[in-house]
Amino acid sequence: MRRVWAAVLSVWATIAIVGVLAWTNAPLRSAAQATPQTVVVTKNGKQQLVVLSSSTTAAHATTHASPPPP
Numbered sequence: 001m002r003r004v005w006a007a008v009l010s011v012w013a014t015i016a017i018v019g020v021l022a023w024t025n026a027p028l029r030s031a032a033q034a035t036p037q038t039v040v041v042t043k044n045g046k047q048q049l050v051v052l053s054s055s056t057t058a059a060h061a062t063t064h065a066s067p068p069p070p
Contacts, residue, residue, distance in 0.1 A: 036052060036053060037051070037052045038050070038051050038052075
């Protein structure tokens with residue numbers, strides 16, 4: 001009977017620890033909405049405005065280090 005109570009107690013202790021960690025962990029912040037960026041490009045002496053879409057300017061997390069964009 002001691003083993004049964006030890007198993008029940010260990011299960012409740014595990015649930016309590018996981019619950020405390022979940023309760024104290026800050027919720028994930030939602031990603032900020034990306035806004036398009038405008039870049040001035042000079043080609044052959046002419047200046048043009050280029051609008052970059054939000055998909056190219058949005059920051060994202062990766063598992064590997066990426067080289068900086070050219």
